[in-house]
Amino acid sequence: MIALIQRVAQASVIVDEVEVGAIGRGVLVLLGVESGDSEEQVVRLVHKVLNYRIFPDSADKMNLSLHDIEGDILVVSQFTLAADTKKGLRPSFSSAAAPEIAQALYEKFCATAAKMLTKPVQKGVFGADMQVSLVNDGPVTFSLKV
DSSP, X not given: OEEEEEEEEEEXXXXXXXXXXXXXXXXXXEEEOBTTOOHHHHHHHHHHHHHOOOXXXXXXXXXXXXXXXXXXXXXEEOGGGGOBOSSSSSOBOTTBOOHHHHHHHHHHHHHHHHHHHTSOOEEOXXXXXXXXXXXXXXXXXXXXXX
């Protein structure tokens, strides 16, 4: 399971010309689910995302987490993160989880994050063609894998 996280000043996702999710200061999570991923990995990855120290403290050091700043989170499914790009010029998606498994783990990720944050989680629409807009703050981007 892969989470590409970006510290954002704001982010939103549009599906069929309708905004389905939007946040202010917080984290945009692009989530890729790989074959063999489990619910246990979901819990570990959510914990890592919510507690990863990527926000500046008063000394401008990255010492604060999403929890610390009481920030927002927007989670967007992105199966292309599971691509194998080692050979050739076309990605292989053989390591991506089957759609029904990936969707269940994506929904579990969002529900677990909402429970741990005790606030709503904004999200995209699984499997939809989405337009994601963001203002990356920094820029700060990390790839987390469990």
